Amino acid sequence: MAMIAYKCPDIVVVVLDINEGRIAAWNSDKLPIYEPGLDEVVKACRGRNLFFSTDVKKHVAEADIVFVSVNTPTKTRGVGAGKAADLTYWEGAARMIASVSTSSKIIVEKSTVPVKTAEAIEKVLRRNCADPGVDFQILSNPEFLAEGTAIADLTNPDRVLIGGKDNPAGHAAIEQLAAVYAHWVPQERILRTNLWSAELSKLTANAMLAQRISSMNSISALCEATGADVQEVGRSIGTDSRIGSKFLNASVGFGGSCFQKDILNLVYICETVGLKEVAEYWHSVITMNDYQKHRFVERVISSMFNTISKKRIAIYGFAFKKDTGDTRETPAIDVCRGLMADGAHCVIYDPQVGADQVHQDLATPKFEWDHPARAGSAVIGRDEISIVSDPYEAAHGAHGICLLTEWDMFATLDYQKIFENMVKPAFIFDGRNTLNHAALREIGFIVYALGKPLDPFLQCAYN
Structure with a gap:
């Protein structure tokens, strides 16, 4: 989100967290995470069009686009324990968004989620919003960056993937988000697809990368045995x-x-x-x-x-x-x-x-x-x-x-x-x-x- 603020000075970005200590760190001279180049990006636009706050309900209610980047850890108990993603935090975020929304919003999945998560989240949003006139468009916009090179990856991405519904409202939402990235990403690198393909693409990309590492690690054992x-x-x-x-x-x-x-x-x-x-x-x-x-x-x-x-x-x-x-x-x-x-x-x-x-x-x-x-x-x-x-x-x-x-x-x-x-x-x-x-x-x-x-x-x- 800091990169959007950095590249789009006309867009106001508010990063939200219920953890007061973490937000205090984001507003301090020592950021809560270490990433080369992050300090410079944050300090360049913090207080200008980048803000960090714990007032979640206020800022979500005011937003046109809400990026959801909550944890989706592996379940530790119940059905699917040890394998399935735990969507507790995603569902909680969706219920909160619905409860404070009085205007239509684009909800963007940034967390890595299972295929068809958007469908479930849309049901939660629609059933928990008191105003029937509020429309929610769900987009999948997974990150393909690596820690340690995140700023470089965001500045010059291989691609930006945006998935949405295959209907006029879905296409319009995709183009609205694409217009944000177009401030610095060439159009040919902004890929549009359907929701399910976007969700599965992130899982598959990580699986393929991890598979290459495990493949070479298996060969490393053979190398030691053969010289x-x-x-x-x-x-x-x-x-x-x-x-x-x-x-x-x-x-x-x-x-x-x-x-x-x-x-x-x-x-x-x-x-x-x-x-x-x-x-x-x-x-x-x-x-x-x-x-x-x-x-x-x-x-x-x-x-x-x-x-x-x-x-x-x-x-x-x-x-x-x-x-x-x-x-x-x-x-x-x-x-x-x-x-x-x-x-x-x-x-x-x-x-x-x-x-x-x-x-x-x-x-x-x-x-x-x-x-x-x-x-x-x-x-x-x-x-x-x-x-x-x-x-x-x-x-x-x-x-x-x-x-x-x-x-x-x-x-x-x-x-x-x-x-x-x-x-x-x-x-x-x-x-x-x-x-x-x-x-x-x-x-x-x-x-x-x-x-x-x-x-x-x-x-x-x-x-």
């Missing part, structure tokens, strides 16, 4: 114009707020319409992601003489990827839990993730990470982990380092200094393949890199 190099394999197949080079990097696993949630949602949709084999196919992408994290933990344990009990392990990075403080579904959660379960003491450093966030993430049950109510979760793990504000402190006295987030800074650290202050043999487990492994071995490190030929020391350990 091949997963980065060379990825580089080779990435030159095939039918495949392309993106999302072909092996890693400790994918994370973030979308991939797992959306694939599970897709699996559930397939199951509900009787497509068992299709559901199983897409669920295997999640299975491979879990396997990769488990395999990484097992490599750490087996490399360090089959025990990490009471050993200090430095964790470099907790966010699910660089240039964001987002920790939802981050592989670091499962890796740290796996290491802690074997008795390790994890010392965690991440430049954008605070101690409270780490403790809360490690204490929160699976699928609860994206539920707003989880803020009250118990905080555990303070005896098993430490959070530090310096990467050198994290590695001081450590037996090994696990690099779990590809922050640029980790490639430029003084590893000679780090090596000198570690217990020997000193291990580095590169879960992102971002370090100079040859240089690290020259220093004296025992290096494990995903999908790379095994260090001679490790070959002996595995035999």
